[in-house]
Amino acid sequence: MVTSFFSLRSYAASLLCAFVLLFAAASCGNDKGKVEGANMLYGTSGKVWKTAKETDAAGDKVKQTDAQEQETLHMFSNNTYSMTGTAGAVQGKFAFDQSAKTLTLTPDAGGTSNTFTVETLTDKKLTLVGTSGAKLALEAE
CATH class of the missing domain: 1.20.5 (Single alpha-helices involved in coiled-coils or other helix-helix interfaces)
Structure with a gap:
């Protein structure tokens, strides 16, 4: 017993x-659906994001070219950003609304601002969804 x-x-x-x-x-x-605070975008003063995966509006994976794999998005604590790639760099300002889960990027050189839905934002992952439904998954360097 x-x-x-x-x-x-x-x-x-x-x-x-x-x-x-x-x-x-x-x-x-x-982490899908987890959207943490704005400081996850830029860390203590700045953070570099690189593309991990891209899908089109239908959810199909988009093959990254060598040039696209070298592109980076630098986010800074003063709400500015810099995107760099083989074509050069674009600087601008960003606005993050945690409650609405949106990120708006506005280039300094004029042009149209782009607003994305933030599907995921953690210390290591950032997933942006465009108005078409295409997704861009980024990883912190």
Whole structure:
């Protein structure tokens, strides 16, 4: 009787540990929909973001060219940004609205501002959704 009690207790403890590990792994792996504060965009003073993945409006993966893979987005704590690539650099200002989950980029040289829906914003991930539904997933360097 004593042996079966300890066996049952050991079995229950094993199941509980497995459940906790499974839950922890599942919750760590999916940041979609998590939009943290503006400081995640720029860290303490500035942060560099690089493209990790791009999908079109239909959800199909867009192949990145070598030039596109070299493009970076620098976000600074004074609400300015700089996008650099093989074609040069574009500077401007950004506005982030955490409650509306939007990021607006306005270039200094004039032109049209672009507003994106922020699907994910954590210390390491930033996913922007355009008005067409196309997505750009960025990772912090």
